[in-house]
Amino acid sequence: MPDSAHASWGRYPASRPAAVTRATDRHRAVPEAATPVLAYGNGRSYGDSCLNNGGTLVETRGLDRFIAFDPTTGVLDCEAGVLLAEILALAVPQGWFLPVTPGTQYVTVGGAIANDVHGKNHHVAGTFGRHVHELELRRTDGDCLHCSRQLNADWFAATVGGLGLTGLVTRARIGLRRIEGPYMDVDTRRFDDLDTFLKLSAAADADHEYTVAWTDCTARGRAVGRGWFMQANHKPALGQKPDPRRRGAPAFPFTTPVSMINRATLRPLNTLYFHRRWRSAWRDTQHYQPYFYPLDGIRHWNRAYGPTGFLQYQCVVPHTDARASITELLERIAAAGAGSFLSVLKVFGDVPSPGLMSFPRPGVTLALDFPNRGRPTFELLDALDGVVMAAGGAVYPAKDARMSGAAFRQYFPEWRRFSAYVDPGVSSSFWRRVMEEAQ
Amino acid sequence: MRKILIVGATSAIAEQAARRFAADGDALFLVGRRADRLEAVADDLKVRGAHTTGTHVMDADDLAAHAPMLDAAEAALGGLDTVLVAYGTLPDQAACAAEPATAVAAWHTNAVSQIALLTDVANRFERQGHGLIAAISSVAGDRGRASNYVYGSAKAGLNAFLDGLRHRLFGSGVQVLTIRPGMVDTPMTAEFDKGPLFASPEKVGGDIHKAIGKRRAVCYTPGFWWLIMTVIQSLPRAVFHRTQL
Ligand SMILES: Cc1cc2nc3c(=O)[nH]c(=O)nc-3n(C[C@H](O)[C@H](O)[C@H](O)COP(=O)(O)OP(=O)(O)OC[C@H]3O[C@@H](n4cnc5c(N)ncnc54)[C@H](O)[C@@H]3O)c2cc1C
Ligand SMILES: NC(=O)c1ccc[n+]([C@@H]2O[C@H](COP(=O)([O-])OP(=O)(O)OC[C@H]3O[C@@H](n4cnc5c(N)ncnc54)[C@H](OP(=O)(O)O)[C@@H]3O)[C@@H](O)[C@H]2O)c1
Numbered sequence: 001m002p003d004s005a006h007a008s009w010g011r012y013p014a015s016r017p018a019a020v021t022r023a024t025d026r027h028r029a030v031p032e033a034a035t036p037v038l039a040y041g042n043g044r045s046y047g048d049s050c051l052n053n054g055g056t057l058v059e060t061r062g063l064d065r066f067i068a069f070d071p072t073t074g075v076l077d078c079e080a081g082v083l084l085a086e087i088l089a090l091a092v093p094q095g096w097f098l099p100v101t102p103g104t105q106y107v108t109v110g111g112a113i114a115n116d117v118h119g120k121n122h123h124v125a126g127t128f129g130r131h132v133h134e135l136e137l138r139r140t141d142g143d144c145l146h147c148s149r150q151l152n153a154d155w156f157a158a159t160v161g162g163l164g165l166t167g168l169v170t171r172a173r174i175g176l177r178r179i180e181g182p183y184m185d186v187d188t189r190r191f192d193d194l195d196t197f198l199k200l201s202a203a204a205d206a207d208h209e210y211t212v213a214w215t216d217c218t219a220r221g222r223a224v225g226r227g228w229f230m231q232a233n234h235k236p237a238l239g240q241k242p243d244p245r246r247r248g249a250p251a252f253p254f255t256t257p258v259s260m261i262n263r264a265t266l267r268p269l270n271t272l273y274f275h276r277r278w279r280s281a282w283r284d285t286q287h288y289q290p291y292f293y294p295l296d297g298i299r300h301w302n303r304a305y306g307p308t309g310f311l312q313y314q315c316v317v318p319h320t321d322a323r324a325s326i327t328e329l330l331e332r333i334a335a336a337g338a339g340s341f342l343s344v345l346k347v348f349g350d351v352p353s354p355g356l357m358s359f360p361r362p363g364v365t366l367a368l369d370f371p372n373r374g375r376p377t378f379e380l381l382d383a384l385d386g387v388v389m390a391a392g393g394a395v396y397p398a399k400d401a402r403m404s405g406a407a408f409r410q411y412f413p414e415w416r417r418f419s420a421y422v423d424p425g426v427s428s429s430f431w432r433r434v435m436e437e438a439q
Numbered sequence: 440m441r442k443i444l445i446v447g448a449t450s451a452i453a454e455q456a457a458r459r460f461a462a463d464g465d466a467l468f469l470v471g472r473r474a475d476r477l478e479a480v481a482d483d484l485k486v487r488g489a490h491t492t493g494t495h496v497m498d499a500d501d502l503a504a505h506a507p508m509l510d511a512a513e514a515a516l517g518g519l520d521t522v523l524v525a526y527g528t529l530p531d532q533a534a535c536a537a538e539p540a541t542a543v544a545a546w547h548t549n550a551v552s553q554i555a556l557l558t559d560v561a562n563r564f565e566r567q568g569h570g571l572i573a574a575i576s577s578v579a580g581d582r583g584r585a586s587n588y589v590y591g592s593a594k595a596g597l598n599a600f601l602d603g604l605r606h607r608l609f610g611s612g613v614q615v616l617t618i619r620p621g622m623v624d625t626p627m628t629a630e631f632d633k634g635p636l637f638a639s640p641e642k643v644g645g646d647i648h649k650a651i652g653k654r655r656a657v658c659y660t661p662g663f664w665w666l667i668m669t670v671i672q673s674l675p676r677a678v679f680h681r682t683q684l
Contacts, residue, residue, distance in 0.1 A: 024451075024626065027475045065483035079479075090486065 006057055009302055010046035011309030012372050012401055015053040015429060024062035026079050026170040030140050031058055036427035037140060039164045041111030042083060044104055046312040047401030048429035049115070049163050055427055060110050063170060066090065074176035075133065080110030080169040087176075092288070096176040097234065099131035105293050110169045115398040116161035116358040120210035120232075120292075123349030127360050129160035130351065131175045139167040140425030149354070158421035161355025163397060165422045165431055180237035184210075184291045187231045189281035190274070194225030194323055194330075198364070201347040204231040212346045216270045217330060217339035217368055224330050226274060227345065235285060251299035259306035259371040261340045269341050295342075305371050310340075312399035313381055314359075314367035316348060317391040322364040325391040329366060329384055336380045340369035356414040356421075359396045367399070378402055397430060408434035440490050441465040442516040444509075446499060446556065447526025449476045451625035452575065455644025456523065456651075461489035468493040468512040468519075471526070491516070499526050500548055502555045509559060518567070521651065522560050524553060524574040528590075529627045535589040542589045549593035554600055561604055564613040573616040573651055574601055578659070580619070581668040584684045605656060617657045618647055621664040 002014035020040075021031040030037060033056035040050055040057040063081035070076075074096045076087065084098055085105035091097065102117045111117075116129040125131070134148040137159055145167075147156035159166045187208075191197050197213055204211045208231035215227035261269075295301055302310070317325040326345070333339045343366070350362040370377050385407045388395060394411035395403050409415050422431070443460055445453050448469035460467060461484040469484075471477045474496050481492040493515035497504045513519055530545035557572060564570030579587055580594030598617060605615035622628060624637045631637075638661050646660035659665040671684070 022626075022629070025476055026479065065479050066486035067479075067482050069486045 006040055006051070007043065008047055008050050008401075009044050010311055010372075010399075010401060011302060011305070012311060013048055013051070013053075013429070015048065015051040017052050017057045018054050019056040020059065021056060022059045022062050023081070023168065023170070026063055026065075026136070029142050030138050030168045030425075031056075033058075033425075036425055037168075038426060038428045039110060039114070039168050041081065041108035041114070042106055044102075044107045044111065045115065046310075046399040047397070048433065049397050049400070050111070051429040052427065053429045058168060060108060060168070063110075067171060069094075071096070074178060075173060076176055077171065077173045078109060079171050080113070080135075081108050083108055084112065087174075088288075091176055092179070092182050095179055097179045097288070099175060099177045100125050100128040101292055103293065104296055106296060109172050109174070110164075113160055113169055113172060114162060114164045115396075116353060116355045116360070117398070118348070118360045120212040120346065122351070122360055123205045123211065123347060124209055124351070125177075126349070126351030127161075127353045127355075127358055129354040129358065132160065132354075133173040133175060135159065135172040136170045137167045138170050139423050141423075144170075155421065157354060157356050158418055159355075161353065161358035162418070162421070163357065163430065164428060165426050167423045167426060179234045181235060182288050183235040184232045184286045184288055185235045185283070186286050186291060187281075187283045189229050190227075190277075191229050192226050193222060194327060197225055197227065197229060197345060198323065198347070200229045200231075204229070205347065205349065207233075209233050212344060214273070215330070215343045215345045215366075216274045217333050217343040218267045218270045218337075219274075220331060220334045224327055224334070225345070227343075228274075232286075232291065234288075249297050249299050252301050252303045255303040256306050259308070259310070260304040261310075261369070261371050263337050266337065266339065266341070273341070305369075308372040308374075310372050311370045311377060311381065311401055312367065313370060313384060314365060314396040314399045315384070315388045315393050316359070316361060316363045316365040316396075317388060317393035318361075318363040321391060325387055325393070326364055326366055328387050332380065332383055332387070333368070336376070338370050338373075338377065338380055340371065343368035356418045357397075357412050359394060359398070361394065363393060367396075400430070403434065405434045405437050441521050442468075442519050443521040443523065444468045444470065444512045444516075444519050445523045445525060446470045446497075446508075447524065447575075448480055448494075449473065450525045450527075450575075451627075451640040452620065452623060452643050452647070453523060453525035454480055455640045456525075456647040457484055457489075457644075458487055459645060459648035461485075461487040464488055464490050466490040466492075466516050468495065468516055470495045470497050470508055470512070472496065472498050499552045499556065502552060505552075505556050505559055509563065513563075519563070520569065521571045522564075522573065523647070523651070524556060524572075527575065527577075527627075529587070530590055532585075532587050532589060545589050546593045546596075549590060550596040550600075553597055557600065557604065561608065561613065565608060565611050569612040571614045571616065571651060571654065572604070573618060573647065575618045575620065575647075576601070578619050578621050578664050578668050582672050582679075586684060614654050614656075616650055616655055618650065619657065619659050619664065619668075621659070621661060621667070 003016050018035045035055045037056045038052035060081040063079035065079045067077040071094045101119045112128045116127045118127050137145045210232040213229045219226045353360050449471040477494040497508045535542040576597050577594040579591035580598045601617045620643050622637045643660045650658035
């Protein structure tokens with residue numbers, strides 16, 4: 001039976017670890033195991049990078065202690081199982097914010113490092129790993145390494161974005177970002193095609209810390225790429241409005257027998273959302289919670305995709321020919337009647353990523369969900385890979401459950417150098433899959 | 440700001456309760472066996488808002504170490520108004536059944552040492568005329584069962600001791616709280632398959648924080664265990680002996 005307590009967020013593929021252990025004391029060695037181990041953070045990766053079928057998972061959520069926080073400098077030292085949500089609860093009331101945040105706050109610091117995650121401010125802040133001053137890495141042979149850009153710099157570069165394969169990260173020191181309050185100044189506008197998106201983005205990136213767009217993945221022809229563009233900044237202090245603590249978000253109650261996102265609902269939902277307002281542009285003030293984490297408002301929303309789960313696909317294509325490549329990707333998706341409601345476009349900046357295996361690189365990134373319909377879905381994703389490979393782009397391992405080893409090795413040309421740092425006592429379903437025909 | 444001593448501060452349950460105290464801005468003195476773990480807990484509680492955190496290494500089995508530890512806690516916090524006794528061990532029942540010394544050792548930690556410690560604390564609090572004593576017992580103390588009666592009987596002894604202590608201190612200004620958790624997902628139960636009856640240490644720690652705030656006498660946590668234990672206690676022996684509890 002697959003282990004539903006340790007599934008990935010896409011609930012695909014099914015997996016069953018041979019054993020599950022817990023790390024609760026950062027002073028202790030990685031728990032001993034009969035099979036290769038893998039750190040399991042909060043399971044917010046979509047595919048199989050946090051799975052270890054037949055191996056041992058080491059739960060890290062028990063490493064959830066803060067170590068030090070200096071409210072004058074914003075430097076936080078904490079254990080690797082601390083959730084970004086817990087950092088926000090601590091730091092926001094003291095005037096500090098995460099330097100980089102993904103679209104969910106329910107990820108651990110260790111997970112954020114291992115996937116070198118990015119957010120809507122990539123064009124100014126780069127990836128999460130850039131804000132990690134130092135980390136502690138425990139190897140299964142008992143070694144304990146302190147790594148930073150100066151100290152054991154090669155290990156730092158391998159571990160940031162290293163997919164948990166270099167060992168167990170037990171603690172990290174992170175530089176937070178100053179804010180005056182919990183509110184965001186958000187500017188939202190509709191755009192009718194991809195060209196307009198690229199222009200809006202180029203114009204906004206200079207004076208907005210956060211930019212991202214929702215795109216209608218059912219649009220075709222001249223409308224391809226149309227959607228809503230959102231640019232935002234942290235708002236300067238406004239009065240003493242209390243910080244509305246959101247608690248007990250409603251949960252999606254059960255796994256629906258079939259995916260709620262299907263051919264019948266896909267187009268109407270997207271079209272309705274595109275035309276959701278009569279006005280095509282407005283500005284408003286939003287609390288940071290709904291602004292950054294709209295999906296966290298419904299716990300277990302992934303259950304809406306039914307028992308077969310879903311696949312995420314996030315790629316980046318270089319700036320040259322980005323327009324043509326993204327158009328081709330979106331056309332293929334729309335033609336297949338695939339995709340979902342949650343499709344996102346964003347322009348990555350040229351801030352270099354610190355990890356050997358980091359995904360973010362200059363270009364345009366597209367991310368979307370696909371309900372798992374079996375073969376047609378996998379064939380479509382392979383075709384998308386064809387487009388991304390031809391464009392010289394890459395696909396994000398944190399969201400992948402199916403890319404071929406050949407594709408992976410083209411996307412991540414440093415994989416050979418990286419493999420020298422992989423802990424021989426560590427492995428993952430993802431790593432075994434993409435390394436199968438390597439050597 | 441309360442001045443709280445926690446004995447067994449590295450226990451998963453105690454740590455969660457302590458996070459609530461820290462958020463309240465209380466001053467905490469943390470006692471346990473391992474210095475590095477105690478420091479990790481103390482640092483965390485400091486970041487979470489604890490007014491001050493002191494630490495002290497002690498093995499509670501060493502009864503002679505209790506009084507110096509209490510002196511150190513009083514000196515560090517400038518007096519005490521709350522004591523939470525959270526340490527304990529869950530011995531292997533089969534090993535206890537096979538070897539008298541193992542059963543006695545389990546009793547030493549879970550009953551004898553606690554009685555020694557609580558007696559000293561009670562006398563200090565009675566002298567100062569105020570204070571709250573909270574100790575973590577267990578639903579296992581409500582009825583001896585084949586699967587864990589050595590542990591259960593030590594907790595039963597602790598329960599009766601706390602009942603008597605509460606009776607003795609009635610009217611003295613000193614409160615006594617017996618905490619009876621059900622099954623909790625902590626290192627103590629690492630080897631168990633976790634069914635739906637298992638609660639998280641966050642839940643139980645939160646209940647303890649609330650019960651201390653409300654100055655309750657007995658706290659089942661989660662609350663539904665009160666009902667379960669009432670049923671189990673009232674089962675006729677003929678029926679009880681046929682169960683696998
Ligand atoms: C709704 C949603 C929105 C998202 N938005 C974004 C986004 O905008 N940008 C983005 O970049 N990502 C995004 N993600 C992906 C998510 O941020 C990453 O997958 C993240 O790594 C998940 O962290 P986790 O703690 O859940 O780790 P897991 O998913 O459990 O594990 C992820 C990887 O980290 C490793 N790992 C975890 N802890 C440790 C440790 N202590 N030491 C060593 N290795 C460790 C694991 O072995 C695994 O390889 C999103 C995910 C969701 C569900
Ligand atoms: N978990 C459950 O299902 C459950 C149910 C009912 C009641 N309880 C009770 O809850 C309390 C806390 O347990 P827990 O579940 O939080 O388990 P835990 O995390 O394993 O904590 C037990 C703690 O007791 C400490 N300890 C044991 N012997 C000691 C000694 N001689 N001197 C000093 N400290 C000692 C341990 O210290 P070290 O870290 O040094 O080992 C550890 O910190 C215990 O009284 C337990 O009986 C637990």
